[in-house]
Amino acid sequence: DLGLARERVQRHAEDIGTGFRIIGESEERPWPLSPVPLLIAAEEWRTIEAGIVQRADLLETVIADLYGDASLVARGLIPAALVGGSPFFLRPMAGLVPSGGHHLQFIAVDLGRGPTGEWRVLADHLRAPAGAGYALENRLAIARTLGGL
Numbered sequence: 001d002l003g004l005a006r007e008r009v010q011r012h013a014e015d016i017g018t019g020f021r022i023i024g025e026s027e028e029r030p031w032p033l034s035p036v037p038l039l040i041a042a043e044e045w046r047t048i049e050a051g052i053v054q055r056a057d058l059l060e061t062v063i064a065d066l067y068g069d070a071s072l073v074a075r076g077l078i079p080a081a082l083v084g085g086s087p088f089f090l091r092p093m094a095g096l097v098p099s100g101g102h103h104l105q106f107i108a109v110d111l112g113r114g115p116t117g118e119w120r121v122l123a124d125h126l127r128a129p130a131g132a133g134y135a136l137e138n139r140l141a142i143a144r145t146l147g148g149l
Helices: 002-015 042-067 080-084 130-146
Strands: 108-113 119-125
Touching: 002 130, 042 108, 042 119, 108 130
Parallel strands: none
Antiparallel strands: 108 119
């Protein structure tokens, strides 16, 4: 029974305290779970994957520049105040080459469909792998609810 499965999955998420907060709200919302995974065709996924890889490459290039020679700032393409005024810009990292050669260690994106059905990136997440935790909790909840399906 899909309705029963949905209730059990949601109850599991609530029991382990999986929730989220929207910026500006004080109350936590329950994490919505569905016992039915979203299936994306392989060809459609390849397109999404290629776009995310391209996006990650661009973000890595920008971060490497900001912590390197800062040519984007020097050329006026990114305002210096935006970088220097950000609490997330780590001045001690300037000029350092990270282990493995990559500044970007993690990327997650929020996806949604546009009005004509195309996929759109709604947000990039580069600092904290919260989405990875949600994905793991989703899998655990589904596995505990539906067993080996």
